[in-house]
Amino acid sequence: MVLYWLLLTDLTAFSMRISAFQLVVGRVASEVGLFLVALAYLIVSFTSSISSLNQKLKDFAGVHMGALSLWEIALGMYPTSHFEDVVDEPFVMIAISLFAVLIAVLLINLLIAQLNGAYQIVYEDMVGLARLNRAAI
Numbered sequence: 001m002v003l004y005w006l007l008l009t010d011l012t013a014f015s016m017r018i019s020a021f022q023l024v025v026g027r028v029a030s031e032v033g034l035f036l037v038a039l040a041y042l043i044v045s046f047t048s049s050i051s052s053l054n055q056k057l058k059d060f061a062g063v064h065m066g067a068l069s070l071w072e073i074a075l076g077m078y079p080t081s082h083f084e085d086v087v088d089e090p091f092v093m094i095a096i097s098l099f100a101v102l103i104a105v106l107l108i109n110l111l112i113a114q115l116n117g118a119y120q121i122v123y124e125d126m127v128g129l130a131r132l133n134r135a136a137i
Helices: 002-014 016-051 063-075 080-087 090-124 126-136
Strands: none
Touching: 016 063, 016 090, 016 126, 063 090, 080 090, 090 126
């Protein structure tokens, strides 16, 4: 199914605006990949530190469970009922609070800056690159 969608992208050559948009999305997608790598790094480092603490939380019992829990916290999907157990462990609460602040402030602002910078670089040559892409077909 994905191959059909990739073949469908060749139809963007009929419209300059859609072709330019496809080029912008292609160039900006690498920045989203860098954001996900930074998020994975933070998750692994915080999970390692939380699982090494002397704590009795089931959600952070091992690296795999802690990584899943921090992933849910980063996406805002962590159940609020589980935070009642986290409050009882002060060092885990400090680590999770620091993680949430780093995600909310640092990584989201970094993603916005990366996307803005990549778009400004591509915007100057967007129409010219779209015409070259159209001519290549």
